[in-house]
Amino acid sequence: MQLLHRVARSERVPNIYAAQVLTAQGWRHSVRLILESGRIAAVHAGVAPEPGDDRHEIIVPALGNLHSHAFQRGMAGLAEIAGDSADSFWSWRDVMYRFALRMNPDQFQAIAAQAYVEMLEAGFGRVGEFHYLHHDCDGQRYADIGELAGRVAAAADATGLGLCLLPVFYAHSSFGGAPPGHAQRRFINNLDSYHALLERCRQLTANLPAAVVGVAPHSLRATTKDELLAVAQMAGTRPVHIHIAEQTGEVDECLAWSGSRPVAWLLENAPVGENWCLVHATHVDSAEIAGIAAAGAVVGLCPVTEANLGDGVFPLSELLARRGRFGVGTDSNVHINLAAELSLLEYSQRLTHRARNVVKRASDSTGRAIMEFALAGGAQALGGSGHLREGAAADFVSLNGQHPALFSRNADALLDAWIFASAGNLVDCVWVAGRKLVTGGVHVAREQIRGKFQAALQELCS
Ligand SMILES: [Zn+2]
Numbered sequence: 213m214q215l216l217h218r219v220a221r222s223e224r225v226p227n228i229y230a231a232q233v234l235t236a237q238g239w240r241h242s243v244r245l246i247l248e249s250g251r252i253a254a255v256h257a258g259v260a261p262e263p264g265d266d267r268h269e270i271i272v273p274a275l276g277n278l279h280s281h282a283f284q285r286g287m288a289g290l291a292e293i294a295g296d297s298a299d300s301f302w303s304w305r306d307v308m309y310r311f312a313l314r315m316n317p318d319q320f321q322a323i324a325a326q327a328y329v330e331m332l333e334a335g336f337g338r339v340g341e342f343h344y345l346h347h348d349c350d351g352q353r354y355a356d357i358g359e360l361a362g363r364v365a366a367a368a369d370a371t372g373l374g375l376c377l378l379p380v381f382y383a384h385s386s387f388g389g390a391p392p393g394h395a396q397r398r399f400i401n402n403l404d405s406y407h408a409l410l411e412r413c414r415q416l417t418a419n420l421p422a423a424v425v426g427v428a429p430h431s432l433r434a435t436t437k438d439e440l441l442a443v444a445q446m447a448g449t450r451p452v453h454i455h456i457a458e459q460t461g462e463v464d465e466c467l468a469w470s471g472s473r474p475v476a477w478l479l480e481n482a483p484v485g486e487n488w489c490l491v492h493a494t495h496v497d498s499a500e501i502a503g504i505a506a507a508g509a510v511v512g513l514c515p516v517t518e519a520n521l522g523d524g525v526f527p528l529s530e531l532l533a534r535r536g537r538f539g540v541g542t543d544s545n546v547h548i549n550l551a552a553e554l555s556l557l558e559y560s561q562r563l564t565h566r567a568r569n570v571v572k573r574a575s576d577s578t579g580r581a582i583m584e585f586a587l588a589g590g591a592q593a594l595g596g597s598g599h600l601r602e603g604a605a606a607d608f609v610s611l612n613g614q615h616p617a618l619f620s621r622n623a624d625a626l627l628d629a630w631i632f633a634s635a636g637n638l639v640d641c642v643w644v645a646g647r648k649l650v651t652g653g654v655h656v657a658r659e660q661i662r663g664k665f666q667a668a669l670q671e672l673c674s
Contacts, residue, residue, distance in 0.1 A: 225646045229261035230271040230610065232623065234583075236599035239623045245271070247606045250421055250645035255602055266648070269613030270626055272583070273600040274337025274642060275550055276374075276590025279453070279491050279512045279541025281342055282324035282364065286669060287311040288546045301459050301521045308544075309395040311672070312345055317354075317363050319668040320345065324367035326665035329655040330548040331373060335639045337607035338374030338596045340512075340541065342428050342453060342491070344382055344399045346409065351397030357405065358412030365416045368423070370657060372649040374607060375420055376594040378428040378453050379413050381406045381435060381443045387469035389436045399430070403442050410446055421645040422605055424595035426451030426487075432466060432474055437481055444482060451487055451595055453512065454478070458492035458523050475500040484509050489593040491541070494524045501527065505536035510593040515556040517543035525560045529570050532585075539589030551636030554582045558632075579627035606646035611638045612653070 225247050233243040233255075240257035244265065247253065261267055291307040315323075324341075331339055341364050347353050356362065361379055368375040382399040385392050392400050401409060410427065417423035427447040429435045431454060435443065444452050457463055457474040466474045475496050478484060484507045491512035493504065504511060513526055521544070531538060540553045558578060561570035573581035591598025597605040611618065611626065617634035618626060630638045642650035649656055 225648075226264055226266040227262070228268065228271065228643075229265040230268040231613075232270050232626070233257075234272040234600065234627075236601035236604075243271075245600075245606070245608075247646045250606055250647070252600065252602055252604050252606050255600070268610040268641065270611040270618070271600070271608050272611065272627070273587055273598065274607040274609050274644065275335060275583070275586055276338040276340070276376075276539060276594045276596050276598070277331055277336040277542050278340040278489060278510070278539040278590050278593040279342055279514055279543050280327065280331075280339050280545060281344070281543065282327040282339075282367065282545065283312060283315060283320050283345060284308060285327035285330070285545040285548070286315070286319075286323040286672060288544070301523065302461075304521055313349055313395065313398060314672060315345070316349070317359055319672055320360055321363035321367055322661075322664040322668035324364055325370050325661045327545050327548065328367050328371040328373040329658055329661050330545075331542065332371060332642050332644070332650050332655055333639060333653060333658075334548050334550040334636065335609045335642065336373070336542075336550055337609070337642065337644045338376065338590070338594050339368075340376045340378055340426075340451070340453060340489070340594045341368075342378045342380060344380035344428075344430060346379075346401065347398045349398065351400070353405070356412070357409050358416050361409065361413050362416045365420060365423075368420055370661065371655065372644050372647055374422055374594075374596060374605070374644050375417060376424045376426060376451060376596070377413050377417055378426045378451065379406070379409050380428040380430045381439065382430040383439060384434050384436065386433050387465055403439060406443065407446060422596070424450060426453060426595070428453045431455040431462075432477065433462065440482055447487065449487055451489060451593060453489040453491055453593070455491050456493050457495045458518075460495055460524070463495045473497065473500060475504065479503040479507065486592065489539075492518065492523065492526070494518060494526050496527065498530065501530050501536065502534055505531060505534035508537070510589045511536065511538040512541050512593060513538050513557060514541045514543035515553050515560060516547050516549070519556060519560070520544065520546050525564050528557070528561055529565065532571065537589045537592060538585060539593050540586050549636040551631045551634060551638075554579070554586065554631045558582060577624035577628050579629075579631040580624040582631065583627050605644075607644050608642075609639055610641040612640040
């Protein structure tokens with residue numbers, strides 16, 4: 213189990229043949245994909261299959277899931293009850309803190325592995341793990357500062373999901389360097405301990421294929437300006453992810469503290485560029501949208517979680533009008549479903565604008581346009597490959613052409629059917645780094661991982 217990747221490298225991987233393949237140049241027919249060392253060595257279109265080819269009907273690239281807190285998969289569905297006060301993000305956060313504060317490393321790893329199995333079965337090939345649970349339940353550091361980061365890496369190793377590990381820097385409870393609260397004790401580092409954690413994360417992921425380690429200053433609430441800049445500098449050109457402007461309360465507090473809105477403050481005070489991912493960025497004005505687009509940063513949208521938390525709707529059509537970039541993430545992992553993320557993203561725009569087909573790109577269908585934008589944004593934010601082309605990582609998905617949702621559908625209509633007209637359960641097989649991890653919609657290690665997940669939840673929820 214722990215050796216999935218290492219075993220994978222020594223296996224001979226068959227080449228792939230499919231009737232329809234969505235490549236970087238568009239849909240191609242009768243395609244052979246030649247795989248070598250986890251990458252696509254060649255794409256031959258308009259050819260016949262050869263003996264030994266692994267044959268499929270429809271292949272599309274695997275999407276990057278640019279924002280996840282894997283451990284929150286364990287509390288999915290436990291915060292769907294109104295509290296005494298007006299229910300909001302903050303009462304959800306209280307439930308999350310109570311859950312997070314009880315979890316031991318084995319439970320954490322079991323839950324992360326289950327989340328990663330579900331991501332792969334949904335059609336994601338890579339995850340940006342925004343990892344902020346670092347210390348023991350009492351807030352004491354583990355002997356290995358990367359104990360829990362190592363559990364993220366182990367879950368990625370056991371499942372084969374591509375990993376962009378984003379260790380979180382978290383030092384304060386609110387704007388202006390307010391001391392952290394007791395409930396945040398498992399998250400807290402200073403710059404020295406964070407630097408050590410980052411180095412450890414690089415060691416822990418060294419043997420994972422195509423793993424990337426970025427940085428994640430948690431939010432403007434959790435860092436001072438000096439800390440934010442120091443953490444961003446530690447990334448070099450690697451990914452920098454930050455939660456920003458998710459809640460109107462956060463915007464109000466930022467205005468009271470600095471006189472600026474969060475995204476405006478960030479653009480003015482930090483070197484935001486193409487390696488930055490602004491997660492949520494829900495509450496932005498036109499000038500902030502223009503600034504994000506001009507910087508070339510990716511907006512990380514998490515439609516299912518943002519709907520679950522009642523965050524609000526990001527003004528996506530304004531971003532696209534300025535040629536801005538976005539990708540999608542499963543964030544709280546309350547419901548891991550790639551098609552649901554993409555359909556809700558479009559539907560929230562339709563409801564806001566009272567219009568249809570809001571996400572547009574040239575003559576593409578809406579499903580194709582959303583998929584293309586999310587592929588490019590996910591790859592940029594996670595240091596992955598994105599589109600299916602020669603030289604790219606062999607990360608792709610086959611769809612089940614025998615599913616009724618796909619009958620008499622071709623090319624872009626296949627994506628539209630998957631995203632808008634199915635339960636999202638059209639994934640047949642999934643390959644990451646050339647390794648076939650999902651067959652017939654089922655991950656190769658689903659049963660073992662499910663058993664450990666069940667045991668962990670029995671302990672945590674008893
Ligand atoms: Zn988040």
